[in-house]
Amino acid sequence: LEGRYRVGHIVGVGGTGVVFAATRLRDGHEVVLKVLRPHFAYNPDLVRRIRREAEVSRAVAHPGIVPVLDEGTLPDGSPYIVMERIRGEALHQILRRVGTLGVAETLTIARRVCDILHRAHALGYVHRDVKPEHIILAPHRSPSGAEGLRVWLLDFGVCAADTAPLEERERERGRVFGTPRYCSPEQASGDPDVDARADVFGLGIVVFECLTGRMPFRGTNVTSLLRKIIREDAPRVGLLSARVDPALDHVVGRMLSRRRDERIATARGV
Numbered sequence: 001l002e003g004r005y006r007v008g009h010i011v012g013v014g015g016t017g018v019v020f021a022a023t024r025l026r027d028g029h030e031v032v033l034k035v036l037r038p039h040f041a042y043n044p045d046l047v048r049r050i051r052r053e054a055e056v057s058r059a060v061a062h063p064g065i066v067p068v069l070d071e072g073t074l075p076d077g078s079p080y081i082v083m084e085r086i087r088g089e090a091l092h093q094i095l096r097r098v099g100t101l102g103v104a105e106t107l108t109i110a111r112r113v114c115d116i117l118h119r120a121h122a123l124g125y126v127h128r129d130v131k132p133e134h135i136i137l138a139p140h141r142s143p144s145g146a147e148g149l150r151v152w153l154l155d156f157g158v159c160a161a162d163t164a165p166l167e168e169r170e171r172e173r174g175r176v177f178g179t180p181r182y183c184s185p186e187q188a189s190g191d192p193d194v195d196a197r198a199d200v201f202g203l204g205i206v207v208f209e210c211l212t213g214r215m216p217f218r219g220t221n222v223t224s225l226l227r228k229i230i231r232e233d234a235p236r237v238g239l240l241s242a243r244v245d246p247a248l249d250h251v252v253g254r255m256l257s258r259r260r261d262e263r264i265a266t267a268r269g270v
Contacts, residue, residue: 002072005082007033016040017050017157021085024069030085031069041078045168049157052164054081056156059123064116064152086152088138091206095132099213103243106210109135110270112151113203117267121196124162128187128194129155129178130202132209160194178202180222180229181215185258188226197263200270204234204255212240216256233258 001007001022008021011032017040022033034053040046057068070082091109095101101109113135120127130153140150158177178187184201186194208216216234219225234256238249255270257263264270 001033001074001080005031005033013037014155014157016046022082024082032083032085033080034083035074035080036078041076045171047079048168050079050081052159052161053156055161055163056120056125056159057083060120060125062116062119064112064150065120065156066152066154086136086138088136088150088152090133091135091137091210092132094137095209095213100241101210103211103248106207107248108149109137109151109210110203110207112149113153113206114267114270116151116153117196117199117203120156120159121199121267125156126160126194126196127153127156127199127202128158128160129182130199130206131179131182132206133179135206160192160198176226180225181217182206183226183229185230186260188229196266197260200255200264200267201257203267203270204252207252208234208237208256211237211244211252214240230258 004025006023006025008023010018011021012019017034017036020033022031023029024031034050036046036050051071054068054071057065066086067084068081069084072080074080113130117127117130134154136152136154138150140148173190173192175190176183176187180188182202182205184194184198187198205216217225217228217232219228234253236249237252238244238246251264251270254262254264
């Protein structure tokens with residue numbers, strides 16, 4: 001690519017994009033290259049979104065957000081971004097392997113994700129797709145030798161942004177952004193005017209899943225699932241897991257409140 005990157009194998013395929021492993025030729029540094037799938041390469045909203053992912057990386061500059069190192073245009077005119085390649089395991093793979101996590105592990109992950117979200121929210125970005133597939137974990141040893149955990153939150157490709165033009169928001173009205181199983185009621189209703197509380201709800205579902213091994217909302221199809229999220233209260237996590245004490249049950253319950261004004265308002269509040 002442009003004589004600067006050697007493009008390797010596909011490492012991931014999403015709804016609208018493809019991610020390739022790549023090598024930066026000038027120094028052999030391993031990176032990943034994200035492009036739009038050919039069918040979407042000339043969709044102006046999706047082009048704007050892949051550019052916005054680079055914008056978020058630069059603006060938020062949090063260690064839990066993967067740095068975008070470069071961006072450009074492919075020979076066919078569609079955009080690409082180059083990101084740091086990270087090594088870790090997605091939370092959904094861990095849950096698939098072990099079923100549930102302990103309370104302490106779950107809260108460590110949730111706190112780290114909250115820190116990332118708080119910084120993004122403060123700068124006008126709402127992720128809108130917080131889910132285990134987008135949470136990457138890796139063991140980490142500090143300079144002092146203490147063992148810890150690194151946490152990244154991936155894919156701001158469907159984020160809501162204060163910088164988005166008004167016409168883009170109007171085109172979003174009535175459309176569901178994010179993964180249905182992790183949508184907030186306002187996202188499920190097709191409301192583009194979401195705030196930090198949408199991500200609080202999504203993270204609440206992740207915490208619920210980590211602690212119980214099940215989802216709070218289920219449906220026979222996407223429509224019935226979204227209808228349940230809009231109309232029904234989530235079950236109490238404390239009734240499904242004996243490890244959850246009343247204080248944690250209360251916090252998760254408030255994260256999953258259908259009514260925005262009753263939900264914990266900020267990631268820092270969580």
